[in-house]
Amino acid sequence: MKKNTTALLLAVSLMAVAGCAKKQKPEDLPPPPVGAEGNTGAVATPAGPTPGSQADFVASITADRIYFDTDKSDVDAEDQATLASQAAWLKKYPGTRVTIEGHADERGTRDYNIALGARRANAAKNALAAMGIDAARISTVSYGKERPEALGSTEADWARNRRAVTVTVQ
Amino acid sequence: MRLIHGLTLFAAALLGAAPATAQITGTVTDDTGSQSFTVAIPPLATPADVATSAGQTGELGRKVAEIISNDLNATDVFTPKGPAGLRGIAMPEVTAPAFGEWEGIGAENLVHGFVRDNGDGTLTVGCYLYDVSLKSEMVRQGYVVGPRDWRRAAHKCADAIYSRLSGENPFFDSRIAYIAETGPKGNRVKRLAIMDSDGANHRFITNGQAIALTPRFSPDYKSIVYVSYIERRARVYIYDIASGRQRLVTESPNQTFSPRWSPDGKTILYSMSVGGNTDLYTVPVTGGTPVRLTNTPAIETGGSYSPDGSRIVFESDRSGSQQIYVMNADGSGQQRISFGGGTYATPEWSPRGNLIAFTRIGGGAFRIGVMSPSGNGEKLLTNSWQDEAPTWSPNGRVIQFFRTVQGSGKTSVMQVDVTGAKERKIDTPVDGSDPAWGPILP
Secondary structure (H helix, E strand, O other): OHHHHHHHHHHHHHHOOOOOOOOOOHHHOOOOOOOHHHOOOOOOEOOEOOOOOHHHHHHHOOOOEEEOOOOOOOOOHHHHHHHHHHHHHHHHOOOOEEEEEEEOOOOOOHHHHHHHHHHHHHHHHHHHHHOOOOHHHEEEEEEEOOOOOOOOOOHHHHHHHOEEEEEEEO | OOOOOOOEEOOOOOOOOOOOOOOOOOOOOOOOOOOOEEEEOOOOEOOOOOEEOOEEHHHHHHHHHHHHHHHHOOOOOEEEEOOOOOOOOOHHHHOOOOHHHHHHOOOOEEEEEEEEEOOOOOEEEEEEEEEOOOOEEEEEEEEEEOHHHHHHHHHHHHHHHHHHHHOOOOOOOEEEEEEEEEOOHHHOEEEEEEEEOOOOOOEEOOOOOOOEEEEEEOOOOOEEEEEEOOOOOOEEEEEEOOOOEEEEOOOOOOEEEEEEEOOOOOEEEEEEEEOOEEEEEEEEOOOOOOEEOOOOOOOEEEEEEOOOOOEEEEEEOOOOOOEEEEEEOOOOOOEEOOOOOOEEEEEEEOOOOOOEEEEEEEOOEEEEEEEOOOOOOOEEOOOOOOEEEEEEOOOOOEEEEEEEOOOOOOEEEEEEEOOOOOOEEOOOOOEEEEEEEEEEOO
16 A cells, blocks of 8 residues: 555656646645555545545645645645645634644754654644644654655655645544 | 662782882883884683683683773783793792793783682682783782673773783773664664773663663763753753763753853753853852853854863854863953864863864864863874764773764774774674763773
8 A cells, every 4th residue: 555655656756847846736736645654544435525524625735745845844825725725624623633743854864854744743733723623733743854755866856755745633 | 770789809918928119121111102012812711611691711811801902902001922822820820920921922921810719709809910021010909899890800901901011090990981872864863872991791771762872971980971862852861871860051041052061060061052052161060050151143162171170172163163272260351272274072081181083074084182271282193984983991091982974874893092093893783873971980
């Protein structure tokens, strides 16, 4: 399952605009892996995902992640729209909680990247909080450069790895 | 845990009276590095080739010579010859070398020695250094070790030779903590591991279920401070090697990382992200209230103490990019010292106090370099796609770091002399990163 997802991501990565140093936009991207980082996403049934589940979250929002420029943690208008879709879902299911995982690309030193990932996760958290989501429902974690999603060493790979991913806590 | 036992020194009491101190010929290299000593290291002798739990004493004599040769070759000071290609020596030659013969192969200095089974479960390794042209003895030492510790005797002998000829403090008999890496790039398994300074006596500490990062040996080698994601976030733990237990350095809902010991082993310097903002903190090793040392909206991390504990070097992006700063240990007097362009990270204060090692990022490369604590005399030592995270040998003459391969993300522990010479890979069972050199063993 994980392997297949990785292969798919690689394929899409290769199709992405070569040498693009700008932020990868969510519409370029395939659906995120369900159950990443150990969350057991509910199994989709023919009737659709269980309301309030990780699968439902992913199916209901624009994207589960936003992207950043090198060494930056700014949340731009497009990121705001993505996070607004997440906020709408969180308002619909007020009993749910999320973890935002901050990541950096491989072209930084280890400690700095952990700090940078923390900055990015917190930037996403602050944006959700500004949209009316109780900050107590949002935890953050930084993986620095330890968990890249795009596995190459091109600008396009790095752009895809500079991310903050929202995952529901089940 | 492998513990040293019975490693004793009885210099001068081994095979006769100690001679007068000899003159050193040749020139000790300085930081610019040029001349080196040509040292012949034939296989060590044995009075009787007998079986021990570490192997035949004759075979051990050859292996000890190999370790000495490999150790000495790590620095800019030596050009070792042998033991490969050199004849073995007989026991009487240990104290009466055939100087003319060794001079004939171009040796300025000569290492002789022996391995003897003492019949009581211990080995004696004799270690002699001669000046060939003066035909005089410069080092005479003996080490009594358990068979498991025969490699340490070889390192001690190499240290004695190195110190005598270079005037520097020893460093070979020391250990490395590092991160052993396996698995695919996107889901790397990272285990805490330890080994001798030359990669021998390797041991995995953690099982890889949680990401382990950035270890540092305590000054007494009894514990290791490092980062574990054991509860799905970065937190600093102290791992006790004897008991195999670990504990959090500080209880906090925030992520903690980038830990370092103070030189006296009483304080942990670390980084903590609070609300996305990373600053430097200290906390007593025994627990207690953390003290915040930096207070800016920027990222402050990568702290490292000066050897006297009075100052701290760290990195900060307060100027807009990662740069290196020095401050007093209480956080006062913060001053930027890196101005060479590009960005600078992972500063490490030399145990000698005279240099700061760092990673410099720019021009598509990550390179290891050194500069003085005031920022002068910058010199880059490596040139690769991604070299990162220098750590100093106990005497401040050699640097280890790790190298990442573009694309595959594979990593290896590397070593380079502080002059930039003698770059080499340290052999590890699997990929390796985040090396951290411990102090010289007693």
